Amino acid sequence: MTLSFLQIFRLGLVQMALGAIVVLTTSTLNRLMVVEFALPAALPGMLVGLHYGVQLSRPHWGFTSDTGGKRTRWIIGGMGLLALGGIGAALGVTLFAQSYQLALLLSLLAYALIGVGVGASGTSLLALLATATAPHQRAAAAMITWLMMIFGIALTAGLAGSFLDPYSASRLMMVVSVICVAAFVVTILAMGRIERGLRLKAEPASMSFIDGMRDVWRETRTRHFTIFVFLSMNAYFMQELILEPYAGLIFGFTPGESTSLSGMQNGGVFLGMLTVGIAATGFKIGALRTWVMVGCLGSATMLVLIATTGLTDSSFQLVPLVIGLGYFNGVFAVAAIGAMMALASEGRGQREGTRMGLWGAAQAIAAGFGGLTGAVAVDVMRGVMADGPAFGIVFALEAVIFIAAAVMAARIMGRGSIKASTLVAAE
Incomplete structure (x- = not known):
């Protein structure tokens, strides 16, 4: 017995809850530290980098899923830790x-919990999707769950932004607490009895984690795709910690307005994902290789325009450009996810969780490194030049990395090697 589409939708609710908590910690809290408390951008960059660094445990969570045992407890337990961390x-x-030292200590502990929670819950969820969905459902399942996660991010950012103004510490705690508790409750309800009746094959428990990882790393396509994920996700996440401060410092956005801007960006991501899904499933247009390249090159173009807007009296508006950036990010993301789900089932069987964990770890390293690099680069540039050019240079660097990722996708995926039809839920 495999997962039904109703059960896949329920797992999508878990992804939505996960995204709802994470967007608060990587966007809203980051902006408050930099703008309201005038802390260096490197500080939230370091904290977010810590939570991504802890996610190096993702391959082990995936391997644990491959060697058997119920995954529900890891998903719910991980979400509980994520809620506490948020x-x-x-x-x-x-x-x-009040106390910089106490605040820093608590923040370090909280972001470490966030990393453990995302690693345990997110990787176990992906392993369950990869192993418990029928082969013809995997790509469709990935699209459904990721669209729901982006919807959760966009909805949370928009609602949180509307409730945060006028900002106060008590208002912040109320908004974050309600979202985190709601996310945990949704996860418990969504996961109830979902594994009952599933017949899942598992790797022998006697195999060590090191041996399992060694076998997977020997697979050429898995290894090359891991490198691609690392490069492309560096570009994807480099603006994550600096876009809201950019809106606040250069364009005078309030905390609520900049949080809403993040929501609009993720709304663009949602539309980009829908575009690829409809084009691929409804009209059989293009290969995943093509969609990945379009997403990367479009994102690079939007970043150059965003940088230009802050440097000159350009007629371009920040909000539509940020939505455009989100749109092309979504085009790239859903194409890359489709390729990931298709490749996860290649090679030796019963290793889907380990491969997803490996790619998740590569993404986490890239996200932490990219976010921290962007934040530190902005701090350095602001020390020697005005805010507008300082942010502009970093956005331009991100655009260059996106272009490099497009070139790498063209070489690794190969023309037509992974068809967009892999997104279609059909034999």
Whole structure:
């Protein structure tokens, strides 16, 4: 017995809950530290980098899923830790005005919990999707769950932004606490009895984690795709920690307005994902290789325009450009996810979780490195030039990396090697 589409939708609710908490810690709290508390951008960059660094445990979570055992407990337990980490991170931000040392200590602990929670819950969820969905459902399942996650991110950012103005510490704690508790409750309800009746094959428990990883790394396509994920995700996440401060410092956005801007960006991501899904499933247009390249090159173009807007009296508006960036990010993301789900089932069987964990770890390293690099680069540039050019240079660097990722996708995926039809839920 495999997962039904109703059960896949329920797993999508878990992804939506996960995204709802993470967007608060990587966008809203980051902006408050940099703008309201005038802390260096490297500080939230370091904290977010910590939570991504902890996610190096993702391959082990995936391997644990491959060697058997129920995954529901890891998904719910991980979400519980993520919720606690989100509330702790918000509390840490409110304490910076009273005690920098106490706030930093609490923030370090909170972001470490966030990393463990995302790693345990997210990887176990992906392993369940990869192993419990029928082969013809995998790509469709990936698209459904990721669209729901982006919807959760966009909805949370929009609602949180509307409730945060006028900003106060008590208002922040109330908004974050409600979202985190709601996400945990949704996860418990969504996962109830979902594994009952599933017949899942598992790797022998006697195999060590090192041996399992060694076997997977020997697979040429898995290894090359891991490198591609690392490069492309560096570009994808480099603007994550600096876009809201950019909106606040250069364009005078309030905390609520910049949080809403993040919501609009993720709304663009949602539309980009829908575009590829409809074009691929409804009209059989293009290969995944083509869609990945379009997403990368379009994202690079939007970043150059965003940088230009902050440097000159350009007629371009920041909001539509950010939505455009989100749109092309979504085109890239859903194409890359489709390729990932298709490749996860290649090679030796019963290793889907390990491969997803490996790619998840590569993404986490790239996201942490890219986010921290962007934040540190902005701090360095702001020390020697005006804010507009400082941010502009970093956005331009991100655009260059996106172009390099497009070139790498063209070489690794090969013309037509992975068809867009892999997104179609059909034999």
